[in-house]
Structure formats: C-alpha cells, structure tokens
Amino acid sequence: MSVQPVIIGSYPTKLPEFEARLIVLPRLNRIADARSDPAWLRRSLIGVAVVFLTLFIVVPLVNVFAKAFSKGVAAYVAAVSHPDALAAIWLTVVAAVVAVGLNVVFGVIAAWSVTKYQFRGKSLLITLIDLPFSVSPVISGLVFVLLFGAQGYLGPWLQAHDIKVIFALPGIILATVFVTFPFVARELIPLMREQGTQDEEAALSLGASGLRTFFRVTLPNIKWALLYGVLLCNARAMGEFGAVSVVSGHIRGETNTMPLHIEILYNEYQFMAAFAVASLLALLALVTLIAKALLEKRVTKE
Amino acid sequence: MSVLAISSRRRSVIPGFGITLGITLLWLSLIVLIPLAALFLKTTELSFERFVAIVTSSRALHALELSFGLSLAAAATNLVFGFAVVWALVRYEFPGRRLLDAIVDIPFALPTAVAGIALTNLYAENGWLGSLLEPLGIKVAFTPLGIFVALVFIGLPFVVRTVQPVLEDLDAELEEVSATLGASRWTTIRRVIIPVIVPALLTGFALAFARAVGEYGSVIFIAGNLPNVSEIAPLLIVIRLEECRYAEATAIASVMLTASFLLLLLINLLQRWSERRTGKL
Numbered sequence A: 001m002s003v004q005p006v007i008i009g010s011y012p013t014k015l016p017e018f019e020a021r022l023i024v025l026p027r028l029n030r031i032a033d034a035r036s037d038p039a040w041l042r043r044s045l046i047g048v049a050v051v052f053l054t055l056f057i058v059v060p061l062v063n064v065f066a067k068a069f070s071k072g073v074a075a076y077v078a079a080v081s082h083p084d085a086l087a088a089i090w091l092t093v094v095a096a097v098v099a100v101g102l103n104v105v106f107g108v109i110a111a112w113s114v115t116k117y118q119f120r121g122k123s124l125l126i127t128l129i130d131l132p133f134s135v136s137p138v139i140s141g142l143v144f145v146l147l148f149g150a151q152g153y154l155g156p157w158l159q160a161h162d163i164k165v166i167f168a169l170p171g172i173i174l175a176t177v178f179v180t181f182p183f184v185a186r187e188l189i190p191l192m193r194e195q196g197t198q199d200e201e202a203a204l205s206l207g208a209s210g211l212r213t214f215f216r217v218t219l220p221n222i223k224w225a226l227l228y229g230v231l232l233c234n235a236r237a238m239g240e241f242g243a244v245s246v247v248s249g250h251i252r253g254e255t256n257t258m259p260l261h262i263e264i265l266y267n268e269y270q271f272m273a274a275f276a277v278a279s280l281l282a283l284l285a286l287v288t289l290i291a292k293a294l295l296e297k298r299v300t301k302e
Numbered sequence B: 001m002s003v004l005a006i007s008s009r010r011r012s013v014i015p016g017f018g019i020t021l022g023i024t025l026l027w028l029s030l031i032v033l034i035p036l037a038a039l040f041l042k043t044t045e046l047s048f049e050r051f052v053a054i055v056t057s058s059r060a061l062h063a064l065e066l067s068f069g070l071s072l073a074a075a076a077t078n079l080v081f082g083f084a085v086v087w088a089l090v091r092y093e094f095p096g097r098r099l100l101d102a103i104v105d106i107p108f109a110l111p112t113a114v115a116g117i118a119l120t121n122l123y124a125e126n127g128w129l130g131s132l133l134e135p136l137g138i139k140v141a142f143t144p145l146g147i148f149v150a151l152v153f154i155g156l157p158f159v160v161r162t163v164q165p166v167l168e169d170l171d172a173e174l175e176e177v178s179a180t181l182g183a184s185r186w187t188t189i190r191r192v193i194i195p196v197i198v199p200a201l202l203t204g205f206a207l208a209f210a211r212a213v214g215e216y217g218s219v220i221f222i223a224g225n226l227p228n229v230s231e232i233a234p235l236l237i238v239i240r241l242e243e244c245r246y247a248e249a250t251a252i253a254s255v256m257l258t259a260s261f262l263l264l265l266l267i268n269l270l271q272r273w274s275e276r277r278t279g280k281l
Helices: A015-032 A039-068 A072-080 A083-115 A122-134 A137-148 A155-160 A169-180 A182-195 A198-205 A210-239 A242-248 A258-267 A271-301 B017-044 B048-055 B058-091 B097-103 B112-123 B130-136 B144-169 B172-180 B185-214 B217-223 B233-242 B246-277
Strands: none
Touching (some): A039 A271, A039 B097, A039 B112, A072 A271, A083 A169, A083 A182, A083 A210, A083 B017, A122 A169, A122 A182, A122 B017, A137 A169, A137 A242, A137 B017, A137 B185, A137 B233, A137 B246, A169 A210, A169 A242, A169 B017, A182 A210, A198 A210, A210 A258, A210 B112, A242 B233, A258 A271, A258 B112, A258 B217, A271 B112, B017 B246, B048 B058, B058 B097, B058 B185, B058 B233, B058 B246, B112 B130, B112 B217, B144 B185, B172 B185, B217 B233
C-alpha cells in the first residue's frame, strides 16, 4: 500500500479554515435532516398509529352501521320509526335543545365574566366551571336524585306540590345541563382571553352601551367558536347515558332518551334495532366532527 | 364572595362585572356546587364506622379496585400508543394523515352507549374480532379484559389532543442545535424533546385516567357485570340506588368524587407545569 503524499506546502496559510470546513460540512447535512427519523422508525410508527386507530375506532364504528343494516333497509326504517323509537328521539331532541340553550346563555355570560375583568379567584372559578368534566356520569345523576328524589332533601316538598323532577323530563334536563355545563364556556374562554378587551373598550369609548357592545362587537368576534361549542355541547347532550339513566326511570315512550332506548333494545336481544337507533347517534357524531373540521379553520382565523 | 373582589390593580371600563359574575356564580352554584355538596352532606349522615364498613365491604372494595386498576392500565396503554399516534400525526407526512387526525376525536363525539354495544358486538364470541380471538383462547367480552378495551377506547383522544399542540409548537431549532452539538437522534429525543412534552404527556394520562374511572356507558355492556369479578364502581352505585340503598350508593360515590377532585387538582398542577416549561402562560 502506498501512502498518499501529504502536500503540506500547498496550503500553509489557510490551514485552520480548511480544517474547519472539513469538519463542518458533514454536520451541515445533518442539520438539514436533524428532525427526520430513520425510515424504519417512521414506517413502524405510522403503522402502529394506523393499526391502533383502525382497530380501536374505525372497526367499532363500521360495525355499528353494518349491524344496523344487517337485515336490510326496510327493517332499519321499521326499527327507527317504531313509536317507542320516535318517542325517544323526540325526548332526546327536547332535552338537548333546552340544555344546550341554557348552557349557551350561561356559557357566554361565564366566559365574558372571566375574560373581560380582572379579579382574584378567577382560576378557581374556571376550574369549578370545568368540574363536571371530571365527575362520573353516574354521580352526576345521583346528586339530583339525592336532591329531588322521593328520599331526597327536596323530595317531600316537591311531592306535596305535585311536582315531578326525578323520573321525569325536568330531571333529565337537569342531568344533561350538569354534564354539558363546561362545553360552551370552555370553547369561548381561551379565544376571548386572547382577543382581549380593546375592541370592547373602543366601542364603549365611542358611546355604545354595554349590551350593544356585546352584540355588535364581541358576538361577531366569537361566533364560530360559539357555534363550535354548541355543536360539541349538543353531541354530548344527545348522547349522554349514565347521568340520564340514573334520573330517568326508564319509562318506555315517556322518559326514555335515545341512548336509554338503545340499552333497552340491546338487553331484549333486539340487536339490529338497537344498532339502528345507535346508527343515528353515530351519524350525529360524524356530522359533528365534520362540522368541527370545517369550523376549526374559521376559529383559528378569529 | 370577598375572595372574588375586584383586584385593585386594574379596574375594567367594561360595564356588567357585577351582574355577569353574579349570574355565573349563581348558575354554577345551582347546577354544580349545591348538588355536589348535597352528596357530601348526605354522606355525613352516616356514622364513620358505617361509612368504613360500606366502603371496605368486599364487593365495594373489589369494584373500586377494578375501576381504578383497569383505568390505570388503560391510561398507561393510551400513553404509549397515544404518543406513537401523536408523533406520526405531527412529524410525518403520509396519505390519510388528516383523516387519521380526525378519527382520533371519535371517542369524544360517539355516545358511550353506542360505543358500548359496538365494542360488545365486536368482541363477542361470534363478533368480527371476538371470533378471531376465540381460537387463541382469548375472551374479551364479558371479562375484565373487555372493560379494559372500552376504557382504552374512551381515553384515547386525551393523550393525543393534550400532547399534539405542544409537539407542534416545539421549536425546530432546539433539535437542530442538539444535532449540531453532536447529539445522536436518540439523545435528542431523550434529552431535548421528551423533557418538554413530559408535562403534557402526564396531563393527558391523568385526563384519560380520570375519565376512565367514572366511565359507565361504554363499560356496562361489555363488562358482564359479575359482582367481585367484572363489576365497576359506577355500576355498583347504580345497583345500590335501584335497590334504594341510598346510604351505600352515596358512600361509594363520595369516595369516587373525592378521587376525582384529587385528580383534578393534580391535572391543574400538571398543566401549570406544562405551561411554565413551554413558556406559555
């Protein structure tokens, strides 16, 4: 083996710079893909993600629709248009409309009060607004039974005045309002906090009243986030099972919401009918998610 | 009320402070705080010995252990797979990425009862997945394993959605600097990326855990609901309630609610830690 001659004489003055370049050049290449992972890792992580999500989410969802139509379209229509199913759908819509309506009004007021003013205890207040998220649905129903049930604190008084709350529509609405309490406020608070108070202050300094400022300045600023909050709130309100189950009493055609109707059908081994009603709720979930994807772009623009 | 007094630092010119805060506090109290307080008040009607006897009865103890244990296992599973999902979604470009991203939210939007019957049907002996697992001797539906599957399903979005924004915002320069200083890719991930997202990972884990502990709808169909075997704590509360044994329902519920509050406190602390670490406040 012949040793390559080292020509020291050819670059005596430039030595340090040349050496530096020799070292840096390969590193420059590494900077270019400093954030990229090796192909095997990339492929296996994408594979894990796809398989995991398909197995745990896509397959169950497809299963709902496959089972719903397993006996043909006619059987599907018959199951969905059964009087008990229609009564359940109607009750679900009524409870959701009232609950969402209440939570929109109070969600907007709550978001306004925690974002437009400075006061002590604010983060505690936000935590309390979020509280229903971390309470078990069963407990959310139980607390209203303890208040308004026959054995509850207000039970005797309600009975004396012939007012039914538990095992009736008011109980279902109360439980739904509790469960969906944070949805609207939680969508609005981060956005309104970011928007600050300059717009409102400008409107007020130009002579607008407080209410006019809200309707003409604040509301247009938050309308897409509000719509987004309403959609999420509605999806949860229509789908709530545990809390409503505890307060409803499961009276067929009377206090049965769609999720409860699904449970009854399923327990009676009417699987296809159960999945037919379930497919309506699954469809609602999909529509909500598509609307969410469309709205998200507008919300980020706000 | 005095805690919520207007701070002297800055008084807002926007009118309506008193009325909006008043309505918020009133509504919050009526719908959330007073009903939850009623639960604790009802619990105090029990003597301490009776409370301990109820909560430590073998059936209640088993239900609580099952709920907390399986929730922990499900949250840990979601931590691992959720991290893989979030990494793939944020860092890689591949066909169907946006669809996959949208799919993650389905457990949030799908009603629990629908998820419950779908999973049960799927993992039953004659179901699509159950019939594949049957020859291997694995039974999912009507066993604690089924409960685990349901809890993984409902907890899945929490880790992904909590970590995603943090990983997206992670400064590319941090990794580049790390690489130019000679760190291997693995060292960069371990010493630069992981420390930044650890608080978010833990927050997602705690959220998934908290959700799983109280979960009812998606679990009761697949669980089989055998006392001392596959009976979760929320179901035991419902059973006691239907038997009109209010004291027992209330005692178990107050244990679970206290656990929820502690978890909420932990989540808040974790979020603050995460905000400090990512420099967002």
